[in-house]
Amino acid sequence: MAVQDAGRIDDRAGVAFFNDPRVRSWAYQLLLIAFIAWLGFVVVMNVRANLQAQNIASGWSFLNNTAGFGIIQTLAAYSEAASYGRALWIGFLNTLLVAAIGVVLATILGFIVGIARLSPNWLIARIATVYIEVIRNVPLLLQIFFWYFAALRAVPDKRSKISLFDTFHLNIAGLRGPKPIFEQGSWMIGVAIIVALVVIYFVRRWARRRQAATGQQFAMFRVGLAILIGLPLVAYFIAGMPVTIEHPVFNETGPVLRRGFELGTGFNLIPEFLALLLALVIYTAAFIGEIVRAGIMAVDKGQTEASNALGLRQNPTLRLVVVPQAMRVIIPPLISQFLNLTKNSSLAVAIAYPDLVAVGGTVLNQTGQAIEIVAIWMVVYLTISLITSMVMNWYNNAIALVER
Amino acid sequence: MAQYDPNAIAFVREEMVPDMPAPASEHGVTGWLRKNLFSSIPNAILTIVGLYLAYITLETLLGFAVFEAVWTGEDREACVDAHGACWAYVGAYLDEFIYGRYTFDERWRVNVVYLIGAIGIAWLVYEHSPRRPLVGAAMLTAYPVLSLILLTGGNFVYSATFIWTCIALAAVALIIAFIVPTLTKSEPLPVIKSVAAVLGAIAVVLFVCSVNFGLPEVETDRWGGLLVTLVIAVTGIVFSLPFGILLALGRQSNMPIIRLICIIFIEFWRGVPLITILFMADVMLPLFMPKGVTVDSLVRPMVGVAFFASAYMAEVIRGGLQALPKGQYEGAQALGLNYWKMMRLIILPQALKLVIPGIVNTFIGLFKDTTLVSIVGLFDLLGQVQLSFSDPKWSTHQQGNTGYLFAALVFAVFCFGMSRYSIYMERKLDTGHR
Numbered sequence: 001m002a003v004q005d006a007g008r009i010d011d012r013a014g015v016a017f018f019n020d021p022r023v024r025s026w027a028y029q030l031l032l033i034a035f036i037a038w039l040g041f042v043v044v045m046n047v048r049a050n051l052q053a054q055n056i057a058s059g060w061s062f063l064n065n066t067a068g069f070g071i072i073q074t075l076a077a078y079s080e081a082a083s084y085g086r087a088l089w090i091g092f093l094n095t096l097l098v099a100a101i102g103v104v105l106a107t108i109l110g111f112i113v114g115i116a117r118l119s120p121n122w123l124i125a126r127i128a129t130v131y132i133e134v135i136r137n138v139p140l141l142l143q144i145f146f147w148y149f150a151a152l153r154a155v156p157d158k159r160s161k162i163s164l165f166d167t168f169h170l171n172i173a174g175l176r177g178p179k180p181i182f183e184q185g186s187w188m189i190g191v192a193i194i195v196a197l198v199v200i201y202f203v204r205r206w207a208r209r210r211q212a213a214t215g216q217q218f219a220m221f222r223v224g225l226a227i228l229i230g231l232p233l234v235a236y237f238i239a240g241m242p243v244t245i246e247h248p249v250f251n252e253t254g255p256v257l258r259r260g261f262e263l264g265t266g267f268n269l270i271p272e273f274l275a276l277l278l279a280l281v282i283y284t285a286a287f288i289g290e291i292v293r294a295g296i297m298a299v300d301k302g303q304t305e306a307s308n309a310l311g312l313r314q315n316p317t318l319r320l321v322v323v324p325q326a327m328r329v330i331i332p333p334l335i336s337q338f339l340n341l342t343k344n345s346s347l348a349v350a351i352a353y354p355d356l357v358a359v360g361g362t363v364l365n366q367t368g369q370a371i372e373i374v375a376i377w378m379v380v381y382l383t384i385s386l387i388t389s390m391v392m393n394w395y396n397n398a399i400a401l402v403e404r
Numbered sequence: 405m406a407q408y409d410p411n412a413i414a415f416v417r418e419e420m421v422p423d424m425p426a427p428a429s430e431h432g433v434t435g436w437l438r439k440n441l442f443s444s445i446p447n448a449i450l451t452i453v454g455l456y457l458a459y460i461t462l463e464t465l466l467g468f469a470v471f472e473a474v475w476t477g478e479d480r481e482a483c484v485d486a487h488g489a490c491w492a493y494v495g496a497y498l499d500e501f502i503y504g505r506y507t508f509d510e511r512w513r514v515n516v517v518y519l520i521g522a523i524g525i526a527w528l529v530y531e532h533s534p535r536r537p538l539v540g541a542a543m544l545t546a547y548p549v550l551s552l553i554l555l556t557g558g559n560f561v562y563s564a565t566f567i568w569t570c571i572a573l574a575a576v577a578l579i580i581a582f583i584v585p586t587l588t589k590s591e592p593l594p595v596i597k598s599v600a601a602v603l604g605a606i607a608v609v610l611f612v613c614s615v616n617f618g619l620p621e622v623e624t625d626r627w628g629g630l631l632v633t634l635v636i637a638v639t640g641i642v643f644s645l646p647f648g649i650l651l652a653l654g655r656q657s658n659m660p661i662i663r664l665i666c667i668i669f670i671e672f673w674r675g676v677p678l679i680t681i682l683f684m685a686d687v688m689l690p691l692f693m694p695k696g697v698t699v700d701s702l703v704r705p706m707v708g709v710a711f712f713a714s715a716y717m718a719e720v721i722r723g724g725l726q727a728l729p730k731g732q733y734e735g736a737q738a739l740g741l742n743y744w745k746m747m748r749l750i751i752l753p754q755a756l757k758l759v760i761p762g763i764v765n766t767f768i769g770l771f772k773d774t775t776l777v778s779i780v781g782l783f784d785l786l787g788q789v790q791l792s793f794s795d796p797k798w799s800t801h802q803q804g805n806t807g808y809l810f811a812a813l814v815f816a817v818f819c820f821g822m823s824r825y826s827i828y829m830e831r832k833l834d835t836g837h838r
Contacts, residue, residue, distance in 0.1 A: 019588050029661040036665070043692045050691045121447050122440035123454040137819035138812045139772040141779075142786055146812075149793075150804040343677035350779050357679060370687040377680040378672075385675035 047371070054368070062367045063088075069362055071354045073270050084363050091359030092380060098276055098355065099342040105281045106341060107334070110288025117293045128289065135286035141347055143283055148275035148351040161250065161261075169248065169261070175274055176248040179267040185239035192235035199231070200224045272353035276345065284341045288334060295330035296322070328399050332392055339388045343381060356380060468802075469809060479797050489806040493798040501788050501810070504628015510620060513554040514631055520547060521638075529825065531832075544642070549609055555635070557621040560613045570610070574603050624702040628783035630814070636706055636774045636784070641767050643710040648717025653747065655718065656725055666718075673715035678773050681708040686780045705777045713770045720762035724755035757833050764826035768819045775815075786811050 051058055063085035070080055075093040078086060116128035135143075153172070156162055161169040161176075168177045207218035236243065248261050248268075261268075299322050307317040348355040357377060364373040428434060442448040472488025476495075483490035494501075503511050524543040527533050552558075581599040585592035627635070654666035673681070685708035689699050699707075728751060736746035756763070778787030789807040792798070 025659045029659050032662060032665065042694075046694050047691045049695055050693075053695065119450075120440070120443065121450050121454070123451050123458070127454055127458060133820070134816065137768070137772075137816040137823075139775040139786065139815055141775040142808060142811055142815065145786070145790065146805075146808045150808055153804070154801075346677040346679045347776070347779075349679060357677070357683075361683065364683075364687065370691065374680065374684045374688060377683075378676050381677060381680065382672070382675040385671075 056368050058369070058371060060372060062369050062372070065367070067363070067366075069366070071359065072352075073273060073354055084367070087359050087363060088356065088376060091354055091356040094353070094359075095342070095345055095348075095355040095357075098273060098280070098345050098348070098353070099338075102277055102280045102284070102341050102345065103338045105277070106284040106288055106337070109281060109285035110337075111292050113285055113289030114292025114296070117289060118296055132286045132289050135283055136290075140279060140283045140344055141350060144275060144279040144347055144351060147278045148272065151278075152271045152275050158261075169250065171261075172271065173261065173268070174271045175269040176261055177267055178245045178247050181244050181246050183242040183244065185242040188235045188239040189232050189243070192232040193228075196228050196231040200227055203227070270353075272348070272351050275351055276348050276353050280341055280344060283344070284337055287337050287340075291330055291333045291337065292326075295326040298329045299325045331395060331399075335388060335392050335395075339385055342384055346381075468805065480800050483798075483800045483802065486802070488802070489809060490798070490800055490802055491806065493792075493800075493803060493806060494810045496798065497792050500792060501629045501785060503631055504783055504788055505626045506628070506631065507620070507622050507626060510557075510622055513619065513622075517551045517554050520550070521634075548642070549612060553613060553617065554619070555622070555627070555631075556624070557617075557619040558613055559616045559619070559621065560610075562610070562614065574607075577603060624700050627702065629788040630785050632702070632777070632782055632787075633771075633774050633784040635702070636709055636777060637771045639706050640709045640713045640770045640774070644713035644717045644766070644770070645763070647710070647714040649721055649752065651714060651718035652721035652725060655722055670715045670718050673712050674719065678709070678712055678776055679779060681712055682776055682780045684708065702782065705780060705782060709770065709774065709777075712773075713766060716766050716769070717763065720759050720766055721755065723762060724757075724759035725751065727758050728755055760830050760833070761826055764822055768822050771818060771822070772815065785814060 064083050066080075067082055067084050067087040068080050069087070071078055071087065071090055073094055074090050075097060076090060078090045113128050113131060116124050117132070119125050119128070156171045158171060158173050161171045163169045168175060170176075203223065204220055207220050211217055250261055303321055303325065304317055307321040312320065345355060346357040349358040349361055352358060360373045360377055364370055367373075425431070426435070430439075441451040468488050470488075472486060473491055474483045474486045474488065475491050477483060477490075477492035480493075482492050499511075503514055506514060524539060524547060527539050528536060528543065533539075577599055578596065581596045582592050585595045651666050651670055654662050655670060657663050657666070682705050685704040686701075689704050689707065693699060732750055732754065733746070736750040741749065774784055775786040777784050778790060783791060789811045792807060793803060
């Protein structure tokens with residue numbers, strides 16, 4: 001290279017100054033920067049003038065003011081006397097709650113649907129296809145409205161219920177079920193679960209080494225399950241059975257207004273949460289189903305045949321050959337579906353489930369601090385999506401095929 | 405060849421035996437049933453469960469939508485005792501669902517816009533129709549202007565500041581069109597001509613919009629229903645494709661600052677939910693404007709939706725750009741094409757073809773996402789349906805389900821149509837280089 005460079009003719013001779021690609025590219029870039037800077041300047045000046053005209057003081061001090069409104073689902077201590085900042089925090093926790101449960105359920109349903117689409121059973125494959133086509137082509141907001149305003153309004157009123165196994169009860173006030181109550185000594189069970197996980201990790205390492213050395217297999221799944229269930233169970237009895245289950249109390253007799261579920265008994269999922277969760281899970285599962293199908297189809301048929309030729313049966317072929325390769329294709333788009341679900345949970349505002357956007361909207365209406373609230377929304381969601389893409393990059397690097 | 409005595413052999417077959425028919429378990433209805441539905445016991449159980457599920461769903465759905473539905477009636481009395489859908493209510497509200505509160509006597513204007521749009525799209529979709537490029541150009545230039553004038557009534561009044569700003573900007577553009585060719589020692593006249601043509605076109609559009617055609621003004625807050633859904637979706641689609649291409653090219657550019665700005669722009673819009681963008685457009689866009697300038701409440705979400713869709717479009721197109729082999733770029737450069745010619749003639753036709761499914765998926769997503777504007781106080785189709793529930797005249801227990809079913813059908817027809825067309829295009833354009 002150096003030799004060539006030394007003998008190179010200066011190719012800029014005779015070319016107009018502005019025809020030099022480097023000069024040109026920097027000129028364009030400086031122009032763009034100048035334009036953006038000008039735009040930013042104009043916007044900031046306008047915002048200032050407008051805020052002054054509307055008598056709104058920008059700043060973050062409003063976060064400490066008393067909120068004065070109630071929230072129908074609180075995962076942490078909250079009262080109307082709490083601050084706006086606290087209210088937003090509660091909203092954020094609600095977003096996380098619906099997103100976390102939604103992601104788990106949507107994954108399960110999505111895998112079932114995706115596998116059903118590939119089923120050799122004609123009817124099952126057709127049903128899965130129809131499900132995917134219908135659900136994907138109907139707006140999510142419409143589905144949320146349907147579940148909230150139509151489906152969950154058709155259930156019994158507050159004074160009656162429909163029950164499943166006499167444990168879970170549904171009426172217009174939501175879904176009620178038994179609630180575990182942890183009394184003194186419950187920490188021992190938690191410790192036992194952690195200990196069980198550590199033990200399983202070491203047993204698994206030992207089993208793998210032994211299999212690599214001697215070829216002897218170890219029934220890891222069964223032993224692991226036994227450890228995971230056995231240890232906490234032992235701890236539960238040693239600690240003197242500290243966990244009790246509280247069933248919701250339903251009054252069928254007595255004064256009419258007192259009938260129905262007694263407040264604060266059992267756990268209660270509010271209808272807003274149920275409608276949002278159902279819609280998100282059903283909607284996202286349709287997309288996950290397509291991802292799963294594409295992932296499984298992406299595994300070459302030769303892989304299955306080679307595995308069969310090696311003498312592996314159906315089950316180990318799936319477990320050891322097909323699924324690991326399909327997962328490499330499935331997981332990146334799967335994670336972006338998780339992100340979509342989290343972002344879509346912001347539609348909660350349409351049915352007044354108190355998530356970050358809904359609570360933020362209330363705060364915005366009360367204080368008029370539009371810029372600050374929008375900034376909080378943006379920062380929170382951008383952080384979530386940034387973390388997601390970091391996880392995805394890490395995973396992609398970890399599983400990248402090492403070729404030659 | 406061994407010699408043999410033909411008389412010693414009792415029987416010699418002189419023609420081939422015809423194939424035996426496959427056993428009954430392998431063909432016909434029973435064979436198909438056995439193979440596809442009852443190949444094993446678990447499969448048979450699945451089939452029975454599936455049949456039951458399908459039966460329940462179909463029975464509920466058809467029963468509600470067809471067999472027990474009420475098709476005619478004047479008010480809720482017709483539907484209140486029925487169990488099925490109250491289509492009479494949809495019929496009574498159909499005008500609202502299509503036009504919103506658009507002035508009654510002026511609805512022919514909306515119909516004209518719908519009609520021209522439908523004819524134009526059908527013309528472009530059907531591959532044997534004559535003069536498709538011309539029609540396409542008209543649909544992208546004249547049609548939007550025509551729609552704008554017809555829907556709003558035209559007769560725009562421009563403030564003096566606006567006119568002077570436009571003149572100043574035009575002058576700046578013309579000066580730049582003169583300076584740049586001079587700097588590069590080339591002929592300035594053709595550049596000035598083309599810039600002048602663009603400016604002239606803008607001036608003509610502005611002028612036409614200000615002409616009084618005698619159409620009464622219809623404020624955008626009277627628009628509603630399918631009209632709002634389509635207006636927002638179509639502007640989003642028309643805006644997002646070119647802007648998305650620019651963003652994707654910018655992200656692939658080797659100019660670091662342009663690349664950085666494009667990355668930040670794309671990741672910002674993709675990282676936040678659309679509803680927060682709509683809120684932002686609703687409450688913050690007015691703050692960004694100089695005093696006295698108001699942004700129409702229909703334009704605000706349109707801006708948000710368009711930027712949002714552009715960011716997604718950019719990522720889809722980037723996928724296509726990255727999928728092209730490097731030889732295509734190098735070949736184009738070796739032919740001496742400059743950047744824009746290389747992109748226009750070599751790269752983009754191939755890259756866009758590769759990502760047609762992704763582009764159409766973005767369109768479908770955008771179309772579905774227009775429903776979100778009902779949260780920020782506009783009445784699109786879903787918003788209009790939701791609004792109609794507050795009318796006591798039609799208030800029945802099945803009104804909600806009927807309205808949602810109707811809206812779902814409309815959306816599903818549009819989205820399904822788009823996805824089928826994309827599959828068809830994909831097959832047609834697939835030149836099979838693989």
